[in-house]
Amino acid sequence: xxDTPRDTLDPSRFPxxxxxxxxxxxxxxxxIEWQRSQAYTAAIETAALAQIWQQKRIIQTAAIYAADTxxxxxxxxxxxxxxxxxxxxxxxxxxxxxxxEASTDYLAGSNYLASMAAHSRPRYEYIDKFxxxxxPSTDPDFVxxxxxxxxxxxxxxxxxxxxxxxxxxxxNLAMSGFRDIHVIDMDTIDVSNLNRQFLFRKDDVGRSKAxxxxxxxxxxxxxxxxxxxxxxxxxxxxxxYMQFKIxxxxxxxxxxxxxxxxxxxxxxxxxxxxxxxPLVDGxxxxxxxxxxxxxxxxxxxxxxxxxxxxxxxxxxxxxLATIPRQPEHCIEWAKIxxxxxxxxxxxxxxxxxxxxxxxxxxxxxxxxxxxxxGVTYQLTQGVVKNIIPAIASTNAIIAAxxxxxxxxxxxxxxxxxxxxxMYTGDDSIYTYTFExxxxxxxxxxxxxxxxxxxxxxxxxxxxxESLGERPEAQLKKPTLRTxxxxxxxxxxxxLEEQTRPNLSKQLSExxxxxxxxxxxxxxxxxxxxxxxxFQS
Numbered sequence: 201x202x203d204t205p206r207d208t209l210d211p212s213r214f215p216x217x218x219x220x221x222x223x224x225x226x227x228x229x230x231x232i233e234w235q236r237s238q239a240y241t242a243a244i245e246t247a248a249l250a251q252i253w254q255q256k257r258i259i260q261t262a263a264i265y266a267a268d269t270x271x272x273x274x275x276x277x278x279x280x281x282x283x284x285x286x287x288x289x290x291x292x293x294x295x296x297x298x299x300x301e302a303s304t305d306y307l308a309g310s311n312y313l314a315s316m317a318a319h320s321r322p323r324y325e326y327i328d329k330f331x332x333x334x335x336p337s338t339d340p341d342f343v344x345x346x347x348x349x350x351x352x353x354x355x356x357x358x359x360x361x362x363x364x365x366x367x368x369x370x371x372n373l374a375m376s377g378f379r380d381i382h383v384i385d386m387d388t389i390d391v392s393n394l395n396r397q398f399l400f401r402k403d404d405v406g407r408s409k410a411x412x413x414x415x416x417x418x419x420x421x422x423x424x425x426x427x428x429x430x431x432x433x434x435x436x437x438x439x440x441y442m443q444f445k446i447x448x449x450x451x452x453x454x455x456x457x458x459x460x461x462x463x464x465x466x467x468x469x470x471x472x473x474x475x476x477x478p479l480v481d482g483x484x485x486x487x488x489x490x491x492x493x494x495x496x497x498x499x500x501x502x503x504x505x506x507x508x509x510x511x512x513x514x515x516x517x518x519x520l521a522t523i524p525r526q527p528e529h530c531i532e533w534a535k536i537x538x539x540x541x542x543x544x545x546x547x548x549x550x551x552x553x554x555x556x557x558x559x560x561x562x563x564x565x566x567x568x569x570x571x572x573x574g575v576t577y578q579l580t581q582g583v584v585k586n587i588i589p590a591i592a593s594t595n596a597i598i599a600a601x602x603x604x605x606x607x608x609x610x611x612x613x614x615x616x617x618x619x620x621x622m623y624t625g626d627d628s629i630y631t632y633t634f635e636x637x638x639x640x641x642x643x644x645x646x647x648x649x650x651x652x653x654x655x656x657x658x659x660x661x662x663x664x665e666s667l668g669e670r671p672e673a674q675l676k677k678p679t680l681r682t683x684x685x686x687x688x689x690x691x692x693x694x695l696e697e698q699t700r701p702n703l704s705k706q707l708s709e710x711x712x713x714x715x716x717x718x719x720x721x722x723x724x725x726x727x728x729x730x731x732x733x734f735q736s
Contacts, residue, residue: 321349323421324377330613339612348611353379355610358444360433360460361385362409364590365450365482367399368599370413373448374421376607382444384429384436385410386551392578396592432551433460438467441477446606449481450599453550453585454506454674455723457481461494461502462644462726468497478609482602484594487626491601492636493609493617496645500619500636503644506674508636527567527574531583534562545693547677547722550585559584597623649716649729656708656734660688663707667719675721675728682717685710690722707732 321328331348342348357378359369362385373381389397389404389412399416400409410428418426429436433456441447441463451457461479469475479494481502494501520533539548539559549555560580567575601621608616620636623629641648652670654663660680667675680687687710688702689695702710711717713734720727 321377323375323423327377327607331611335614337614339615342612348613349377352377352607352610355445356380356382356443357606357610358441358447359383359450360447360456361450361452362399362413362428363387363393363450363452364396364592364595365484365599365602366409367397367413368595369448369450369482369603370399370417370426372599372603373606374417374424374426376603378606378610379424381414381424382427382429383410383414384431384433385413386430386432388553390578396590396595398592438463442467442475444477446609447477447479448602448606449479450602451481451483452590455550457483457502458506458724461496462724464494465496465501465644466725480602480605480609482598484590484598487591487594487624489594489598489623490621491598491605491617491623492620493605494619500638501642501645504639504642504646505620505636524566524570524572527563527572527579528583530567530570530572530575531559531563531580533566534559534580535584538562538566545691547691556581556584594623594625597625643728644726649731651731651733653733653735654707656713657706659704659706660710661703664688664703675719676723678719678721680717680719682711682715687711687717708734 328349331344331352333344334342355378357373357380359366359373359381360383362370362383366383366385370381370383385408387409389400389407389409391402391405393409394400394402394405397409399413404412408428408430410430414426414428418424447460447464449457449460464477464479467475467477476496476498479496479502480491481494482491483489492505493499520529521537524530524533535548543558556577560575560577563580564575567573601617601623605617608614617633618635621631621633623631638645640646641650643650654666658666664678664680667678677690679689679691686695686699688699711732714731716729716731718727718729
């Protein structure tokens, strides 16, 4: 074989591909005649650049072309070492694929290229930049390349809620490399959702949000599997939640957040690390929002942070009963007064469409009686569930923050949030991150009773009403008892009638200063402990 003259290897002959020129130099050093191997080298170069560009189809085509050319040229011994040299010196190896060693198998190079093709992820090109090499803040246990990518793809994630936040979260997860996603939502699509919940169309009105959202995302991301569940989160048991690696909440209800928080805390078994399920929670309120990461029993939980979500200011009962002036007053009247009069034995479920429809009908009748316009089903649902109208841009920002945290938890590529991020965009764009401390008197993750200062001259009825207004309690239907006696039961009816006389008694008649009481609420799976301190 003769060496190709140096001047014949002119880089200008290979515009836009300096690596091809260098690969030809490698061929020269291997003593291979350039004219006979240029087609094979071009294939190697095409595959190398395609790997950089993450073009799977080009890699496959180049691999086939390289193998065919090698067969035709019968250069088994000479060419076997070249692909390994080229790959080892020039081709990036983001997936830690083993480079073939020199051998008599002239298909070694094409097999290597085929391996690159099999691991190519064009859709996740930019995501993989974080996963293919460690960074300055990377977890010490982080393993770059294929193991981490495989772990990400195998991570089973549950998204709770397929509304404004949920649509954004599902889209982000699918585009971030998660392959096994589950979503649960009990709502159906309303025409009012279409302005911001972009996974839905007009023809989808009346259908399940979870099912439509899953189908829409899977139609765009063919390699992602999304399993929808149409129903309440309360209908699922601990075994259901135990199967997931991460749970992400995109809820519009404080009560639902508190329920899933208490459930995940209760699932933790100190002898089984797999029982700890990280909870990533996002919430929006107009131009404001927050994202937080909760490690049950290890960090501050939602109940610890409950006082940051103060309940809406109550409307005086006399206004609701006698002189309503706004459509919201009519809805509150239906919820507080009409429901107690007509359906006292039924616990109001704000997620039940039949209950919301009943309240809407009563509210509309009262609004007509006082000539008050503006009562709609949507407004009724918003007032009853305390829903603030959502803004699409806020949803997008908070959903991105939540998915970013889920990605970091699943891959350990960077430290996750510790543990609360707040955002506001009403006046200007502002974010602030801080660590919310765990409270030892938290009724969910703590072990001490929460102290509450009360007026001993207030009646038990007044105290019960205050539990719904206190930021640290927010209990709507509490049942109260001490270690020695039952103070008041909401149900069954026989116990409610038996304990009803206590409602008119002063607290000082029923309990002593500093005494602990147990409080339960049908909306939650746990009992609360409060230590009542009398005002002096």
